[in-house]
Amino acid sequence: MVVNGRPVKRAKRRVTADLYDFFSFPSDAAARDLDGPFRSNVQNFLSRHARLLPPPSILPPSPPPAGHLLTWRIGYGLGEGDVGFGEEVLSPAEAAAMATIELDVVEEDMTRSKSVYCDQCRVVGWSGHPVCRKRYHFIIRNNVNPSSAYGHKCPCCGALLQRMDSRCDSCNYDLTAENLEDWAHRQLEDPTHLLHGLVHANGYGHLLRVNGLDGGSKYLTGSDIMDFWDRLCKMLRVRKVTVMDISKKHGMEYRLLNAVTSGQPWYGNWGYKFGAGSFGVSLTAYQEAVNTLSNLPLSHFFSHSRSERAPLENTVSLYCSLSDEHLVTLRDLFRCINHLLRDAGEHPCPAKKLLQVASLGALSSWSKTDIEMAEAVMVKVLRAVGKSRWVTWRALKGASSGSIGSPELLDWCLKGLSGKLTDDRLVVQSQFNDQTNTIEFRLESWEQLADHVQRGAVKLSPDHLLRDLKSLYYAALDPTTMLHHSPKAAKETALKAARKILDCKQFIKHYDEHLARSQPSNPLQLHIWCHVELFDEPADYTSPPSELVILPADATLADLKLQVAKAFRETYIVFQRFQPEQVFGPDKVSSVRQLMDIQGVALVRGRCLAGNGKLERFRMERGTESWEVDCPCGARDDDGERMMACDACEVWQHTRCAGIDDQDGVPDKFVCIKCTGCCMAPPQDPGARGRLLKAA
Numbered sequence: 001m002v003v004n005g006r007p008v009k010r011a012k013r014r015v016t017a018d019l020y021d022f023f024s025f026p027s028d029a030a031a032r033d034l035d036g037p038f039r040s041n042v043q044n045f046l047s048r049h050a051r052l053l054p055p056p057s058i059l060p061p062s063p064p065p066a067g068h069l070l071t072w073r074i075g076y077g078l079g080e081g082d083v084g085f086g087e088e089v090l091s092p093a094e095a096a097a098m099a100t101i102e103l104d105v106v107e108e109d110m111t112r113s114k115s116v117y118c119d120q121c122r123v124v125g126w127s128g129h130p131v132c133r134k135r136y137h138f139i140i141r142n143n144v145n146p147s148s149a150y151g152h153k154c155p156c157c158g159a160l161l162q163r164m165d166s167r168c169d170s171c172n173y174d175l176t177a178e179n180l181e182d183w184a185h186r187q188l189e190d191p192t193h194l195l196h197g198l199v200h201a202n203g204y205g206h207l208l209r210v211n212g213l214d215g216g217s218k219y220l221t222g223s224d225i226m227d228f229w230d231r232l233c234k235m236l237r238v239r240k241v242t243v244m245d246i247s248k249k250h251g252m253e254y255r256l257l258n259a260v261t262s263g264q265p266w267y268g269n270w271g272y273k274f275g276a277g278s279f280g281v282s283l284t285a286y287q288e289a290v291n292t293l294s295n296l297p298l299s300h301f302f303s304h305s306r307s308e309r310a311p312l313e314n315t316v317s318l319y320c321s322l323s324d325e326h327l328v329t330l331r332d333l334f335r336c337i338n339h340l341l342r343d344a345g346e347h348p349c350p351a352k353k354l355l356q357v358a359s360l361g362a363l364s365s366w367s368k369t370d371i372e373m374a375e376a377v378m379v380k381v382l383r384a385v386g387k388s389r390w391v392t393w394r395a396l397k398g399a400s401s402g403s404i405g406s407p408e409l410l411d412w413c414l415k416g417l418s419g420k421l422t423d424d425r426l427v428v429q430s431q432f433n434d435q436t437n438t439i440e441f442r443l444e445s446w447e448q449l450a451d452h453v454q455r456g457a458v459k460l461s462p463d464h465l466l467r468d469l470k471s472l473y474y475a476a477l478d479p480t481t482m483l484h485h486s487p488k489a490a491k492e493t494a495l496k497a498a499r500k501i502l503d504c505k506q507f508i509k510h511y512d513e514h515l516a517r518s519q520p521s522n523p524l525q526l527h528i529w530c531h532v533e534l535f536d537e538p539a540d541y542t543s544p545p546s547e548l549v550i551l552p553a554d555a556t557l558a559d560l561k562l563q564v565a566k567a568f569r570e571t572y573i574v575f576q577r578f579q580p581e582q583v584f585g586p587d588k589v590s591s592v593r594q595l596m597d598i599q600g601v602a603l604v605r606g607r608c609l610a611g612n613g614k615l616e617r618f619r620m621e622r623g624t625e626s627w628e629v630d631c632p633c634g635a636r637d638d639d640g641e642r643m644m645a646c647d648a649c650e651v652w653q654h655t656r657c658a659g660i661d662d663q664d665g666v667p668d669k670f671v672c673i674k675c676t677g678c679c680m681a682p683p684q685d686p687g688a689r690g691r692l693l694k695a696a
Helices: 038-049 092-097 119-123 177-188 222-236 254-262 266-270 283-294 311-322 330-346 368-385 393-400 407-415 462-476 488-502 557-571 592-598
Strands: 069-077 100-109 134-140 195-200 204-210 240-244 273-276 426-433 438-445 506-510 525-534 547-552 578-584 601-608 643-645 652-654
Touching: 038 100, 038 222, 038 557, 119 204, 134 222, 195 222, 204 222, 222 266, 254 266, 254 283, 254 330, 254 488, 266 506, 273 283, 283 330, 283 488, 311 330, 311 393, 311 407, 311 438, 311 462, 330 462, 368 393, 368 407, 368 438, 393 407, 393 438, 525 557, 525 592, 547 557, 557 578, 557 592, 557 601
Parallel strands: 204 240, 525 601
Antiparallel strands: 069 100, 100 134, 134 195, 195 204, 240 506, 273 506, 426 438, 525 547, 578 601, 643 652
């Protein structure tokens, strides 16, 4: 018998075979039968696709963890990858193909939670919603660069403890359940999460965090994460999702830059629209501000004098010269630069990172004779100057305008002048002067340029494009650094518009717009939206949102009452003893189908039976506090901005609207203008007064 000394090779195993594809999940099969309300869809989704993790997924196993947090996990693959054998070293492409992403769904029981109320609901107009029985955190952790939240400090001596430690080795302090609960919530609030979305059991949610490549992600872009989140929300039938857009890129407020370039925030690419404005800014005011700032003419940035151009004028002129399209407004200018930056990212040159930003690809509306005549005039000017001197775009255009009357023809010919060969073997060479932000031309011999002439090419580095974008942003968009305009009134208009755009941070997507019109997949079922009112409702009571109830096609009104009671008890804590008593509708209606044919929705009235005293704190997301907002800007509710209360009438208003800068402290005493006619007391010690609503 012959024995082969070499080990038998293991068959290659596909590591992503049992994982869902992150870029296509959920498929139609995964979303099958999930046509109910979110509260039931999310449970069905977790039971089908996720696995329930043991307590160490969120907390150490001992002492006993906070039982109000359950974590479910789903694995996703980012590509096709095979595991080899032996000590084979994987290439970067293979390593990327083997990458996996895990989605953690943390189910939080609000009856036992330490953090009952939702700050996001409070500032977007949902503060009157009852506290839901459960809420769900959808989290993709950043495992490439995990946060320090996976470790925690000893509350007694401050020593760093490992995740599984239940006792401090330094001081022998035993961690309590409260310590562990605090740590659990710190993990939920970890700012390094690639994705953190929160959805209440009633289907109202908030997108709290998206971190793409710039935020620490190794494989996923922000768009990849948003695509996944959007598909997930649609599958689970989430009703509404808000997002607070306070993101910055390279120091620039992204919502301001995107409002100018595209008329909407970055999240608008996924259907997010204006939700709520701070400082009383309405949807109409926001839209007018976006249109005003975007359509500001570029001519306002030119002095129209014969004096030397300012750097801002040179920068604007540069991109007007390079663009194949006529740039007229601020939106045109910023779109042009953003387009060039996107091209720089998609087609980078590894060696020099240069970008071609102008070419002869555009079609001309002038005849060949007109073009040749204009080029001949410009070459003649360059000959007169001599081969040793560079001539700026502006100077060459001005010197040629006497013979060629069309400025548009001159601009078009200047874009293609570089590389033009004359009869005596001279070549028009161009360069970009980084000091003056201008393009320059001169004649050189063919022999000197034969190896590197590129016809019609002016190249800018991505770093230069970004630097110009930032300088234009601060000069033309940022209200704190905005330069002068001509006329002066234009600057005031631009300042007001920019401030209004920046005051709008809350955006919302209404996933439920199509749900009311959608038909059940099962023809033997009825889907009916049910609105509830209470007979014994308090003076400040706000009815909860309608809930979707699914009934058999032959359901009676008694069946409807039972399912409405079940739906609202499952959704809201304060409704756990809700008893429906009356269904509004015509007297002769006895079935739910008849009611739907007449009204389309159901209005049910009832009462919450005894025992609500213990549940009072769950009545509204705003909590048990009672406040009144009446600000000169028009705000009538908490919008997340800094506020203070009048010491006389206890009505709240924005500190900014009272003349206090955000950088300044709050005065020790404040009396509003309605009470005394005085706007405010002089600012004193910033720490002397703590009566502030939470600022976002």
